[in-house]
Amino acid sequence: MPRKRIVTIAEFSIHPIGEGTSVSRHVKAAIDSISQIRGLKCQVTPMATVLEAQDLKTILKAVEQGHRAVRSLGAKRISSTLRIDERLDKARTMSDKVRKVSG
Amino acid sequence: MPRKRIVTIAEFSIHPIGEGTSVSRHVKAAIDSISQIRGLKCQVTPMATVLEAQDLKTILKAVEQGHRAVRSLGAKRISSTLRIDERLDKARTMSDKVRKVSG
Amino acid sequence: MPRKRIVTIAEFSIHPIGEGTSVSRHVKAAIDSISQIRGLKCQVTPMATVLEAQDLKTILKAVEQGHRAVRSLGAKRISSTLRIDERLDKARTMSDKVRKVSG
Amino acid sequence: MPRKRIVTIAEFSIHPIGEGTSVSRHVKAAIDSISQIRGLKCQVTPMATVLEAQDLKTILKAVEQGHRAVRSLGAKRISSTLRIDERLDKARTMSDKVRKVSG
Numbered sequence: 283m284p285r286k287r288i289v290t291i292a293e294f295s296i297h298p299i300g301e302g303t304s305v306s307r308h309v310k311a312a313i314d315s316i317s318q319i320r321g322l323k324c325q326v327t328p329m330a331t332v333l334e335a336q337d338l339k340t341i342l343k344a345v346e347q348g349h350r351a352v353r354s355l356g357a358k359r360i361s362s363t364l365r366i367d368e369r370l371d372k373a374r375t376m377s378d379k380v381r382k383v384s385g
Numbered sequence: 386m387p388r389k390r391i392v393t394i395a396e397f398s399i400h401p402i403g404e405g406t407s408v409s410r411h412v413k414a415a416i417d418s419i420s421q422i423r424g425l426k427c428q429v430t431p432m433a434t435v436l437e438a439q440d441l442k443t444i445l446k447a448v449e450q451g452h453r454a455v456r457s458l459g460a461k462r463i464s465s466t467l468r469i470d471e472r473l474d475k476a477r478t479m480s481d482k483v484r485k486v487s488g
Numbered sequence: 489m490p491r492k493r494i495v496t497i498a499e500f501s502i503h504p505i506g507e508g509t510s511v512s513r514h515v516k517a518a519i520d521s522i523s524q525i526r527g528l529k530c531q532v533t534p535m536a537t538v539l540e541a542q543d544l545k546t547i548l549k550a551v552e553q554g555h556r557a558v559r560s561l562g563a564k565r566i567s568s569t570l571r572i573d574e575r576l577d578k579a580r581t582m583s584d585k586v587r588k589v590s591g
Numbered sequence: 592m593p594r595k596r597i598v599t600i601a602e603f604s605i606h607p608i609g610e611g612t613s614v615s616r617h618v619k620a621a622i623d624s625i626s627q628i629r630g631l632k633c634q635v636t637p638m639a640t641v642l643e644a645q646d647l648k649t650i651l652k653a654v655e656q657g658h659r660a661v662r663s664l665g666a667k668r669i670s671s672t673l674r675i676d677e678r679l680d681k682a683r684t685m686s687d688k689v690r691k692v693s694g
Contacts, residue, residue, distance in 0.1 A: 497637055588619070589622055
């Protein structure tokens with residue numbers, strides 16, 4: 283069993299404004315780009331992508347990459363939300379968080 | 386196969402401030418309470434609970450119930466976030482949203 | 489000097505997706521509608537409208553009214569975010585919050 | 592009259608969890624630290640700090656600085672939210688945004 287290390291967990295959501303009501307092409311591009319970031323675990327949910335990394339810098343790289351991907355598809359306005367849960371007293375992962383509040 | 390109806394999809398996250406760093410007891414109480422709302426589907430993620438309902442009123446009931454549950458455990462300050470994605474042109478579910486941006 | 493009463497402070501932001509990059513007409517309609525809710529104080533900022541009310545129900549009415557206003561302009565998809573700061577131990581207003589962290 | 596340049600507008604909110612219900616000392620430290628970032632304009636609201644910068648990188652620096660400031664006061668768990676409105680088709684400032692939806 284691997285030792286658990288302190289990680290930062292966050293959630294990122296992004297969409298263009300003004301590119302029609304279907305934005306899955308843009309969201310997919312952002313997720314594809316984010317999922318290539320080294321040291322970042324991703325989990326796609328219906329409203330966002332949950333991110334897990336060992337430092338905040340890696341989380342913030344996801345925001346940059348996400349915007350870059352949506353921009354590269356020609357979007358003229360981009361709205362995004364990042365929510366961060368940084369915990370320094372205890373190691374816990376994305377799945378720990380779900381387990382603790384379920385069942 | 387059931388006909389798909391227009392639904393509103395949202396995401397709700399809640400935690401007390403000032404009750405220590407471990408808030409899973411409060412989050413669990415909120416989720417338990419929300420999951421009993423008729424007509425509301427819930428899916429717990431590491432950062433929030435995704436909600437699916439046929440109308441906005443049912444989504445907003447989750448916010449009320451969530452706050453009530455955390456209040457009832459004695460919390461003195463409560464922070465919450467609700468993000469709504471209301472789509473009126475097309476029926477789609479929580480799982481449709483994930484499918485469209487994956488793979 | 490009026491006695492301070494316990495109030496809930498929140499922040500609401502709303503925009504249509506797929507109605508072009510300029511959404512100020514829709515945002516204005518939402519704000520106009522919200523600002524008529526009895527018992528609700530509003531303060532417009534560059535990214536949201538701050539809401540102050542004596543109970544959560546009044547805050548949630550703003551979400552409903554905001555969506556209704558944007559829907560009534562024909563929007564087919566609507567994205568919104570509500571962040572709530574409910575404090576039960578102490579009375580404080582929107583302006584108290586700013587004063588405490590400034591200067 | 593200065594020429595307007597394309598800017599990114601965002602909003603950042605941060606608080607510790609588990610340091611009591613009064614978090615203004617932590618929020619103030621974050622704002623003080625953020626307000627020293629070169630090229631970043633800040634405007635404090637009751638629920639967040641609005642940020643305006645010429646590039647996304649400067650906005651993201653605010654997130655890093657904010658977390659660092661709250662960490663440096665000993666917080667063991669930190670919750671934050673960043674909402675970004677990046678517009679590429681048109682120059683507009685924080686005050687333009689408010690003017691467009693008011694009055």
